[in-house]
Amino acid sequence: MSTATPATDGSEDPAALPGRRFEPDLRSMTRINLRPIASPMPLGFFTIAIASVMTGCLQLGIFGEQARTAVAFTVLPAFVLQLLVSFLAFGARDVIAATLMAVFAGSWLPYSLIMISGAADGLKVLGVFNLALLCFGALMSAVTRPKRALWLVIAVSLPRWAATGLAGITGAEWLTRTSGALGLVVALVAMYTAFALMLEDMHSEEVLPIGRGGPAHAAVEGDLGVQLRNLERQAGVRRTL
Incomplete structure (x- = not known):
């Protein structure tokens, strides 16, 4: 930088x-x-991908209900990693990327703590929280369009936040499964974006289109x-x- x-x-x-x-x-x-300072964005996107795979597998029923705490502990480091990415992005004067990564970091922490503690009405609270993230994402999508890598991750995250929020509020099983499937889509998009950015940084030119x-x-x-x-x-x- x-x-x-x-x-x-x-x-x-x-x-x-x-x-x-x-x-x-x-x-x-x-x-x-x-x-x-190297670009912190590949780390941020890889973190989104891995955490989305873990939470998506839980929602799809690949992991049983008894695995909630284990998944929460697995996702918890995503908070630290994406917060680090946000700090570095602020230092690189990229306020859009920094804000996005900070909010993603803030989304993993309450999820992990509620899953670990088993707090009463935790899923319903997380449902409202995800609907709030949906509003944030809708606003961010309006300003990140030139940065297509960020915009695409937000675009695929919006329906997932909507499905997760409604599933938490209503308790509908099909919405939970839908959210899990969308989580795997988010993981694929974030993984591709991270890999493309790493190749671009190594070759000093665009290798994979973003x-x-x-x-x-x-x-x-x-x-x-x-x-x-x-x-x-x-x-x-x-x-x-």
Whole structure:
């Protein structure tokens, strides 16, 4: 990962003049400082895949009811791993990926704790919680479309959150089975996305298609001038968030 910081030469900034909009060419005024950060997104997607397989197998009845606690302990590390991914994504200034991974991390923790503790009405509470995640996912899908890898994982997660939420509230067995099957679909999509991103990082080019568009495509395929566009308005450069 890298960050770009505009250097100052002591001259008056034309952009500061009232009533005047000025877009300077920042390339000659920029210093590149490399950070020792690799992309954390493959780890995040692989974590989603593995945790979704475990919970999906439980919902499909592949694991018996007595395996609830064991599955919960297996899923619990996903909270730590995806929280780590979120911290690294914030450091890489990718607020969309960081927010998504943080919320995914927050979804695994209550699931694990409720399954381990066997809290009263735990499934119903998790049902409402998943419907809240459904609302979050619907909003996130509107802003992640250029980042097709994230968008696709959210798109397949939406029906699963809906099925899990309704299953928890109504107790309908067929909804639980549907949620389990959708969980395996989420796992397949997340696994493919993680593998594609790892190949891309190794070869420094897209190997498997992940459908980037707009700014996300320009971030990978564009030159330095594209990366510096609107730099003065980026978080960490502008005065306030």
